[in-house]
Amino acid sequence: MRTRIVVIVAILLKGFLVNAQEVKINKANKNYEQFAYVDAIKTYEKVAAKGHKSAEVFQKLGNAYYFQSRLEEANKWYTELFAMNQEVEPELYFRYAQTLKAVGDYKKADQMMEKFYQKNGTDNRAKIGKTQKDYLAEIKKNSGRYRIENAGINSEFSDYGTAFYKDELVFASARDTGSISSKKHSWTNQSYTNLYGAKVTDNGNFESPEKFSKSVSSKYHESTPVFTQDGNTMYFTRNNFNNGKKGRDSERTILLKLYKATKDGDKWTNVTELPFNSNEYSVAHPALSPDEKTLYFASNMPGTLGASDIFKVSINADGSYGTPENLGNKINTEARETFPFVTDNNELYFASDGHPGLGGLDVFVTQLKEDGNVGSIKNVGEPVNSKMDDFAFLIDNKTKNGFVSSNRKEDNLGYDDIYKFTEILPIPKDCEQLLTGIVVDEESQEPIANARVVLFDSAENKLKEQTSDAEGKYDFGTVDCDTKLKIRAEKPTYNTNEISVTIPKESGTTDSKVAIELTEKPLKVGDPLNKALNIEIIYFDLDKSNIRPDAAVELAKVLEVMKEYPTMKIDVRSHTDCRQTAAYNLALSDRRAKSTIAWLIKNGIAADRLTGRGYGESQLVNDCGCEPTNESNCTEEQHQKNRRSEFIITSL
Numbered sequence: 001m002r003t004r005i006v007v008i009v010a011i012l013l014k015g016f017l018v019n020a021q022e023v024k025i026n027k028a029n030k031n032y033e034q035f036a037y038v039d040a041i042k043t044y045e046k047v048a049a050k051g052h053k054s055a056e057v058f059q060k061l062g063n064a065y066y067f068q069s070r071l072e073e074a075n076k077w078y079t080e081l082f083a084m085n086q087e088v089e090p091e092l093y094f095r096y097a098q099t100l101k102a103v104g105d106y107k108k109a110d111q112m113m114e115k116f117y118q119k120n121g122t123d124n125r126a127k128i129g130k131t132q133k134d135y136l137a138e139i140k141k142n143s144g145r146y147r148i149e150n151a152g153i154n155s156e157f158s159d160y161g162t163a164f165y166k167d168e169l170v171f172a173s174a175r176d177t178g179s180i181s182s183k184k185h186s187w188t189n190q191s192y193t194n195l196y197g198a199k200v201t202d203n204g205n206f207e208s209p210e211k212f213s214k215s216v217s218s219k220y221h222e223s224t225p226v227f228t229q230d231g232n233t234m235y236f237t238r239n240n241f242n243n244g245k246k247g248r249d250s251e252r253t254i255l256l257k258l259y260k261a262t263k264d265g266d267k268w269t270n271v272t273e274l275p276f277n278s279n280e281y282s283v284a285h286p287a288l289s290p291d292e293k294t295l296y297f298a299s300n301m302p303g304t305l306g307a308s309d310i311f312k313v314s315i316n317a318d319g320s321y322g323t324p325e326n327l328g329n330k331i332n333t334e335a336r337e338t339f340p341f342v343t344d345n346n347e348l349y350f351a352s353d354g355h356p357g358l359g360g361l362d363v364f365v366t367q368l369k370e371d372g373n374v375g376s377i378k379n380v381g382e383p384v385n386s387k388m389d390d391f392a393f394l395i396d397n398k399t400k401n402g403f404v405s406s407n408r409k410e411d412n413l414g415y416d417d418i419y420k421f422t423e424i425l426p427i428p429k430d431c432e433q434l435l436t437g438i439v440v441d442e443e444s445q446e447p448i449a450n451a452r453v454v455l456f457d458s459a460e461n462k463l464k465e466q467t468s469d470a471e472g473k474y475d476f477g478t479v480d481c482d483t484k485l486k487i488r489a490e491k492p493t494y495n496t497n498e499i500s501v502t503i504p505k506e507s508g509t510t511d512s513k514v515a516i517e518l519t520e521k522p523l524k525v526g527d528p529l530n531k532a533l534n535i536e537i538i539y540f541d542l543d544k545s546n547i548r549p550d551a552a553v554e555l556a557k558v559l560e561v562m563k564e565y566p567t568m569k570i571d572v573r574s575h576t577d578c579r580q581t582a583a584y585n586l587a588l589s590d591r592r593a594k595s596t597i598a599w600l601i602k603n604g605i606a607a608d609r610l611t612g613r614g615y616g617e618s619q620l621v622n623d624c625g626c627e628p629t630n631e632s633n634c635t636e637e638q639h640q641k642n643r644r645s646e647f648i649i650t651s652l
Helices: 003-031 037-049 057-066 071-083 090-102 104-118 124-131 135-143 549-565 582-602 636-640
Strands: 146-150 161-165 167-175 194-199 223-229 235-238 256-264 267-273 282-290 292-297 309-314 337-342 347-352 362-367 388-395 401-406 417-423 432-440 452-457 462-467 474-480 484-490 497-502 510-517 569-575 610-614 644-651
Touching: 003 037, 003 057, 037 057, 037 167, 057 549, 071 090, 090 104, 104 124, 161 223, 161 362, 161 388, 161 401, 167 223, 194 223, 235 282, 292 337, 309 337, 337 388, 347 388, 362 388, 432 452, 432 484, 452 474, 462 474, 484 510, 497 510, 549 582, 569 582, 582 610, 582 644
Parallel strands: 161 417, 256 282, 282 337, 432 510, 569 610
Antiparallel strands: 146 417, 161 167, 167 194, 223 235, 235 256, 256 267, 282 292, 292 309, 337 347, 347 362, 388 401, 401 417, 432 474, 452 462, 452 484, 484 497, 569 644
């Protein structure tokens, strides 16, 4: 009886413990769904520490750390998840690869990316990755071009996103964390960020940072400002908070918006949100073009390819704005593209974890061209980039001094730190080739006007599109050197054709030609039906003249063509191989011609529409001649090519 009581108690205790675990997991799930990752992590890790092994728990732990950019911690739990050998969504292979880079395991990271490519081959990240398998070597080429150190203005909390403003460096900081009045963000358990300014001293260092503007500060995030050259207008990022009221999306989340403020004396006033903001998506991290007529930003608005994309919008003379435009899939991927910055030379720097990098967000650069296109995408390399998140790149092209934000371990005081750098050697300028060409008819080689001509990169991303002119010519302008491209030409009544073009490593001109074939070729007297209508040659067995079943299939095609063209007349020309005497082969071929004609007459073709004769071995299609011995070293397959009947149009 005692044993039974003990067993019952043990069962009840086990049930209680299981139930308690479930309660904790449900609580963590709720926090996770509300983006309260810090709280979710605490509970999940307590559950995991007690031996609870669950793919769901490991995945959410990994994700919670990943979304906080704590990649090393995320790696621990993704490793546990993948060790369970359960089916997971393709995106997790990508995330796991990113965390593997953060711990320096590039070999395994590349293996995970290969699996990601296999499972999600249409993804732009997969296409780019397949064409950049040697990305580490390319990054190494661009490395060592900067001298970098901690900027000396950081706190133990998050500091990031710099901007030049007169004699100050303005940035975002969560250094209010711990103060009584500070409101904390559940995602990070740090204070919401405010804008701070640090004046530059005569020796190039900074004075102690102070809050930049009380009139701009709110209860929530302010970050990533950019200023007009006259210093009188500021664009910045803020949580959805207007006139003391917070705005939420349909899931009750407070997203990010872009705001504009103007200078009135010593104060920033007229804080207004930009008209293309929305409660349903985020718009953040503004950057201005050199002429200040274009505003660049990051967003997940409709039309976004991934988690966030780089967009641009025109700033009109009257202060209104155009329609936001996505910068396209050469820059944007299914992952994060964010924190744009445009130099005086129209170079676009941005952060991305979708392009191959060292880990987390890396800084990339491309040239913004006058025609609206962009140059090649280049990773700026170490030491600006690291195994962790590197973002918010800023540089003064005149002084070659700049700043970048990072959560790297080296010389880091807090969550994110600001690093200052000096450019020692610039990233090499793009080598460019002029790509021109012509579309022609495959048979006549005559130019074809008004053909649609499309240019693709090696990852099948559409780059440019044109219509061939009256002379069949197209001009794609400049393209990057040392690249592989594809050109596709198409036009109604023609078969589409695509050619590959390898662009040389040196600047110059590449001329190309795309030949397209008519879908239906016009019939002409003297044309062989076999070629004009893709009808197979009629073959015969050795020393035979009867119509084989495979020959009957092809003859049926000849029959249908002659019915379609009731005035067409054809000449049947039959041939043999060389194995027998010439006289014997001439007679055999004549029997074959008569056999072919008889089959067509039997199936409804008038005899006066058919002529024909045998040519024996006099018109061999290869070198399988036998004279004078009637013997040949050719294979049976080679001899077969000579045992044939052809159909020549004699009248239409």
